[in-house]
Amino acid sequence: MNLILLGPPGAGKGTQAKLLSARFNIPQISTGEILRSAVRESTVMGVRAKGFMDSGSLVPDEVVVGIVEERLLKADCQNGFILDGFPRTIPQADALGQTLQGLGKDLNHVIAITVDTNELIARITGRRTCIKCGKGYHITFDPPKVDGVCDLCGSDLCQRDDDKEETLRMRLQVYDKQTEPLISYYTAQSLVRTVLGQGSIEDIQRSIINLVEERA
């Protein structure tokens, strides 16, 4: 099963992708996670990407396309994959189409998750991440046991620079301008189904699984 999760920042793509990955035993490919890990490790790519990410802009297409092309070649993608946060532009979607064609694979599902903008802002500005292991929390919806401290490794939690309100507004604009057009792009290929990303994580997961299984 080759699946894309589309949706604005804060729609729950990462959370849903993780659950789908465990359920179907296929990897979650999150370009945001891969880039953040490159930034933490100060690799050449991380240093290049950091400025774009901190300002809420997209990292150049050729960088993320390269990441995904390399990742899709790994053996664990043999039985499928879940793309979370990629593609985010039409050129990225074109590049993905070419890569998949070269690998003899098809896309099976594009699930678009929709969430009201005020809810997105509340979700994202409350997000916190462990500075060491990267585990995510939310100050209201999923708080750590001890305020500001990671349950798993005891390190401090921080707010991603790009989750601060001003940068977030920029990211939402970038989504509307550059990523939202992908819904029409994939609708033209009869691939898009939409789920409402509000309600419990379990209910949203069930809706996605129903969509995937009805067209298995």
Ligand code: AMP
């Ligand atoms: P995310 O965690 O998916 O919200 O991504 C965080 C940031 O990483 C984005 O705001 C972008 O700066 C960068 N990023 C992640 N995925 C992509 C992508 N497919 N294209 C360009 N930039 C990306």
